[in-house]
Amino acid sequence: MSTTPRLDRLEGRATVTRVGEDGLAGALPGADVLLVWDFTSDAVRRCWPGPGPRPGWVHTASAGVDRLLFPELVDSDTVLTNARGVFDGPIAEYVAGLVLAVAKDLPGTWRRQREHRWEHRETRRVAGTRAVVVGSGPIGRRIARTLDALGVRAQVVGRRGRGDDPEVGRIHPADALPDLLPGADWVICAAPLTDATRGMFDAAAFARMRPGSCFVNIGRGGHVVEADLLAALRAGRPASAALDVFAEEPLPADSPLWDAPGLLVSPHMSGDTLGWHDDLADRFQDAFDLWVAGGTPPNTVDKRLGYPSGD
Amino acid sequence: MSTTPRLDRLEGRATVTRVGEDGLAGALPGADVLLVWDFTSDAVRRCWPGPGPRPGWVHTASAGVDRLLFPELVDSDTVLTNARGVFDGPIAEYVAGLVLAVAKDLPGTWRRQREHRWEHRETRRVAGTRAVVVGSGPIGRRIARTLDALGVRAQVVGRRGRGDDPEVGRIHPADALPDLLPGADWVICAAPLTDATRGMFDAAAFARMRPGSCFVNIGRGGHVVEADLLAALRAGRPASAALDVFAEEPLPADSPLWDAPGLLVSPHMSGDTLGWHDDLADRFQDAFDLWVAGGTPPNTVDKRLGYPSGD
Numbered sequence: 001m002s003t004t005p006r007l008d009r010l011e012g013r014a015t016v017t018r019v020g021e022d023g024l025a026g027a028l029p030g031a032d033v034l035l036v037w038d039f040t041s042d043a044v045r046r047c048w049p050g051p052g053p054r055p056g057w058v059h060t061a062s063a064g065v066d067r068l069l070f071p072e073l074v075d076s077d078t079v080l081t082n083a084r085g086v087f088d089g090p091i092a093e094y095v096a097g098l099v100l101a102v103a104k105d106l107p108g109t110w111r112r113q114r115e116h117r118w119e120h121r122e123t124r125r126v127a128g129t130r131a132v133v134v135g136s137g138p139i140g141r142r143i144a145r146t147l148d149a150l151g152v153r154a155q156v157v158g159r160r161g162r163g164d165d166p167e168v169g170r171i172h173p174a175d176a177l178p179d180l181l182p183g184a185d186w187v188i189c190a191a192p193l194t195d196a197t198r199g200m201f202d203a204a205a206f207a208r209m210r211p212g213s214c215f216v217n218i219g220r221g222g223h224v225v226e227a228d229l230l231a232a233l234r235a236g237r238p239a240s241a242a243l244d245v246f247a248e249e250p251l252p253a254d255s256p257l258w259d260a261p262g263l264l265v266s267p268h269m270s271g272d273t274l275g276w277h278d279d280l281a282d283r284f285q286d287a288f289d290l291w292v293a294g295g296t297p298p299n300t301v302d303k304r305l306g307y308p309s310g311d
Numbered sequence: 312m313s314t315t316p317r318l319d320r321l322e323g324r325a326t327v328t329r330v331g332e333d334g335l336a337g338a339l340p341g342a343d344v345l346l347v348w349d350f351t352s353d354a355v356r357r358c359w360p361g362p363g364p365r366p367g368w369v370h371t372a373s374a375g376v377d378r379l380l381f382p383e384l385v386d387s388d389t390v391l392t393n394a395r396g397v398f399d400g401p402i403a404e405y406v407a408g409l410v411l412a413v414a415k416d417l418p419g420t421w422r423r424q425r426e427h428r429w430e431h432r433e434t435r436r437v438a439g440t441r442a443v444v445v446g447s448g449p450i451g452r453r454i455a456r457t458l459d460a461l462g463v464r465a466q467v468v469g470r471r472g473r474g475d476d477p478e479v480g481r482i483h484p485a486d487a488l489p490d491l492l493p494g495a496d497w498v499i500c501a502a503p504l505t506d507a508t509r510g511m512f513d514a515a516a517f518a519r520m521r522p523g524s525c526f527v528n529i530g531r532g533g534h535v536v537e538a539d540l541l542a543a544l545r546a547g548r549p550a551s552a553a554l555d556v557f558a559e560e561p562l563p564a565d566s567p568l569w570d571a572p573g574l575l576v577s578p579h580m581s582g583d584t585l586g587w588h589d590d591l592a593d594r595f596q597d598a599f600d601l602w603v604a605g606g607t608p609p610n611t612v613d614k615r616l617g618y619p620s621g622d
Binding site for chain 2: 090097098104106107109116120121122125127151250267
């Protein structure tokens, strides 16, 4: 992120030191709290003080904490929290927009518009189609609920299955995914990136999807074996895909993904709506109030799982 | 439409004569019923027998009946029915797709994709925005309900206001529209084309819209003064528009609308989802059953209003 957070409410209550990647190593040992604002950086891993003095609390302005799950932080008693809740609604809208755009072939219509080409086609209803949403955290649930409001029957897959989720009813266990894929028109990855989910969308997974289906990833690039997806799209199964996240970001200009058949590329922006910076800063300051008062800040990550427990 | 309708259920019960524009004049005087399958044609107007023998019932495979509202048919006792109900869901999904695509700037993202350009932007939430839907028939209501499910506060404008609509609550009267336009992020035309609505979206209407707003037309081209919209878009108010219908269709290849700033062009396909032909034919055959039994077919158009009364 290019901006710096507005932290007005900390004035007079804390010494706020803003550092870039260069200054981080020097600032970390003396800090009580670290706010990771540029969550695309690997600097925290590189600069972490190890066994020496270090922050007791690290908060990241992102939902995914995968860049912070290095052993020295995981094994320490430092509390790690994330920006759970900021991105749910925006990302769910983004996914709904992608699903509708693909069903109505809006990309194909706008391609024809550039050529002044009037070419009527019949498109698909989304109501009555079926989605599998991988990820039972707040983002995955919100996606499922939003699709449900459009008449899509969405099934949510989490690490563990349960039958009584108050929001989405049933959550299917991860090992049920292979059996769910063949029935889905839309497969949406909204999982945290952990050792258990890395590379889960590979040739075997794509081979189980329907020929006409669409794969959407708003999780992390590491969930997908990109070479496998490229081969799968070239073979027509799935028929299309939309990736907002990539193994390497920014996606290199010479990546074959830019021109892959049926692939929609967006620059990791599904959750970033106008005002998100202020929303992130507000939530950090709310958490700070709790922490200063001796409480535990909300959305504490279970560092062994890689996300706040309870999902 | 290039296909012909499947009318299996009429076999042995009616003599079905399928004619193109050329054969219509000869076939009309002897026909009891006319099914207007190619609803983009003006042939019915040209071939109508006038005071002589003529069909007692005309059904059109479209929601809009504007091409059939010529005086000789309007003043006759011929019953006119439309395909009310076939297009509601598909068009509502299409409009929701356009709204989300504009809010998330999907067209801008895919333009950058062609250039292999990674350029992160912040986009808009749709939840909490406001829409005005002009047209209180089944299509307008369904659009409002679908947008509502996405958190958009949609207001519906009909010919007459009322406060107790079972589906959308309040319907605002047509003369309230000028006061509603400045508050809307999305202005959506889903009205029937009548003398009262022709050209209603003109320079004066666009001048009342917000600078950042978006105009969507899935009604009829005749609702919009296209030269005024072109000028309005060039001036940046509204910021964008999506037209699925045009004064002349197909839109001529040299129309300036193809390249107008912020304008998304689609070829009159918002309601046309896979299977629509069979759906249309089924509904006509259902109506035929009623008509043969001496009843009135459903969705009878009030020919003075230009749509089934009750809207």
